[in-house]
Amino acid sequence: MVQIHSTGNGPGIVVVHGGGVTAGIYRRLAGKLADRFTVHLYDRRGRGDAPARSLPYDVQEDVDDLLTVLRQTGSHNVLGHSGGGIVALLAARQGAVERLALYDGVVPVDDLFPTAWVDPARAAARAGDIPRALALTSAGINTHTAASRLPLAVQTAICRLFLRTPIGREMGELLPMTLDEVDGIRAFTGPAEQWAGIGCEVLLACGADGPSYYPRLNEALAAVLPHARTLLVPRAAHDAVNRAPARVVEPLAEFFAAPARVS
Template sequence: MIEARDGATIPVHTRGSGPAIVILHGGGVDISVYRWIAAAFEDRFTIHLYNRRGRADAPARTRPYDMREDIDDLAAVLDRTGAVNVIGHSGGGFIALEAARELPIERLALYDAAVHVDNQFPTAWLEGARAALEAGDTARAIALVGRGINTHQPASRLPLGVQTAICRAFLRTPIGKMMGELLHLTFEESNSIFEHAGPASKWSGITAKVLLACGAGGPGYYPKINEALASVLPDARTLLVPKSAHDALNRAHPRIVEPLVEFFS
């Protein structure tokens, strides 16, 4: 247990031995979907995972939603564990990148980081998806998210009614149930990410060594975002992971595990 700056208690789940790495999970899920990547690292690294606020065993979020809370919690975890290495995924990647502007992070690996750089990240889906959720149609809301951000998938071009039916079935799966329950939080986080948009130069002061990774099987905007960031960060490189989509980090395939092990070694 770690005490956050506001006095809340953050449960941290630790496994393995060796140099410490904190994994910052993405939006719409909790740390349970990162068990395979933690297992893949535990013979070489000490892995610290914690649920960001509003999820599973984490404290409730304060209102109104403020990304500052996420950065302060990461600061507390780094301070207490002594970790200087961070992996950030999706929305967690954005938080980690923002935090690296001020926290003592030495090595930062991002996978499909949801950073709104130079207007590259799609935003038009949020308003309609939020309206659908407020109207009580969670399946339609998820369908609108999917067609808005998974622009590379053929399914994104199916009629919305068909996509909604698919999402209704998805909501009956364990991962779908989790994502549906956290959807309101995902929208708040997305809105905050979009509000923090800017040119790549906004992050040029980060001194950490940075690995900007994304999947070759994902949307085309992630490589563009990574290239833009790599062009201004003092010590960064990009990595396009073959045959990988947005969930590659969760699946812990060797093609993503091995480059991460090399980076943090």
């Protein structure tokens, strides 16, 4: 049974965390929203206090868990971050969501989200070389950074040091699981039109200081989703949603507080 950690008062928002982390990093976000909403955090399978996940990985198991959390909390609002974005989007396609916000949602529309790094990173992880696997993952995802253009040996040395930090250790331990999830996400690669049946209100947000592919992904999705809009948050990177500055929190609060659309 998935454990739900709730805080605040008001309409419920369920947060679906990304890969490589646990729900705990969103406590700051939950605290910033708690005066207006009840924020529900939970760990996806294989992390924190969540049950073990089934093998091989199937994203539908994550979707089913989210649907269970929505039923148990009576919530209809979902915020998906990074790899949690496609879990939230799939739940919305099954009609369980009224308002969906994605921040840097990993959705493989055509070839917009880079995936060439996945197989080399999985090979390194299987060989037990987690620093190299993490370096390949970081460079493959963070294409906008100067570090991603350093020689791989230098990036690997940096990651070896990063793995000595508390967040680095957690990301390293979860990396094989994260790579499995990205592999599962790749199965949905295709045109944006496959998501056109989602009729709920959708906010597609990303940070102006993050990778350049997220704005393109969001625009492609917004073009086919009937009730979607995009938001480019200034001075915000991929981790801005868990850091929770006002420039991220307030647009999310406004979106979730907006009155229901009249059909």
